[in-house]
Amino acid sequence: MTHTRNTPASQAESLVPDLDAMTPRAARAWRERMAVSVIGSGRYTVASESGGSYTVDLPGKRCTCPDHTMRGERCKHLRRVAIEITEGRLPRPGFRAADCCVCGREAFVPETTRLPLCEHCSFAPDERVRDRETGDLLVVVRSVDRRADEVDIEALETTVASHPTNRAYDPGEPVVEAVYPGGDHPYSFPRSRLARRPRTAPTADSAPGATG
Ligand SMILES: [Zn+2]
Numbered sequence: 486m487t488h489t490r491n492t493p494a495s496q497a498e499s500l501v502p503d504l505d506a507m508t509p510r511a512a513r514a515w516r517e518r519m520a521v522s523v524i525g526s527g528r529y530t531v532a533s534e535s536g537g538s539y540t541v542d543l544p545g546k547r548c549t550c551p552d553h554t555m556r557g558e559r560c561k562h563l564r565r566v567a568i569e570i571t572e573g574r575l576p577r578p579g580f581r582a583a584d585c586c587v588c589g590r591e592a593f594v595p596e597t598t599r600l601p602l603c604e605h606c607s608f609a610p611d612e613r614v615r616d617r618e619t620g621d622l623l624v625v626v627r628s629v630d631r632r633a634d635e636v637d638i639e640a641l642e643t644t645v646a647s648h649p650t651n652r653a654y655d656p657g658e659p660v661v662e663a664v665y666p667g668g669d670h671p672y673s674f675p676r677s678r679l680a681r682r683p684r685t686a687p688t689a690d691s692a693p694g695a696t697g
């Protein structure tokens with residue numbers, strides 16, 4: 486059999502959890518219809534199938550239900566919150582759901598962020614980007630949790646938003662600081678002015694198994 490680079494790395498197995506192999510408590514955490522909502526600071530409200538409503542403190546590993554308070558068990562509510570976080574249905578402690586302020590997509594962002602950015606719209610430090618106005622290449626220093634109309638460019642006595650080259654961008658966008666390669670002075674840009682540089686795609690010549 487010929488292995489191509491598209492060969493899947495995972496085994497042929499079901500991803501459905503085997504409820505019969507679990508303890509009854511663990512299986513109920515998966516099976517029962519529970520509604521979970523985020524309170525904040527790692528706390529969640531779980532409305533159970535039987536009509537009860539309990540508060541889970543995930544970092545503290547506590548729940549207000551009798552199974553936990555009376556019997557000290559890791560109850561189905563604690564387990565359910567952990568499952569929903571792992572499945573990407575709920576934000577983990579310290580995060581909240583919010584609409585990205587650039588593209589509008591819903592994302593889980595740090596609780597204290599004023600200007601939420603989705604994974605696609607946020608830059609990591611040291612990421613290489615391109616200035617859409619000039620074509621210059623830059624390196625990201627950090628995203629600033631402040632709007633372009635709140636950040637001053639002191640030398641020019643203007644804000645980032647009202648600088649002439651930035652008028653086409655939303656003044657409510659977060660500011661990103663970036664340096665020119667080899668430079669150390671950070672310049673401030675509205676987020677959308679900087680474009681992520683696409684990763685270099687492998688060429689046909691370097692792809693294994695390619696034939697001419
Ligand atoms: Zn509980």
Ligand SMILES: [Zn+2]
Pocket residue numbers: 585586587588589590602603604605606607
């Ligand atoms: Zn976005």
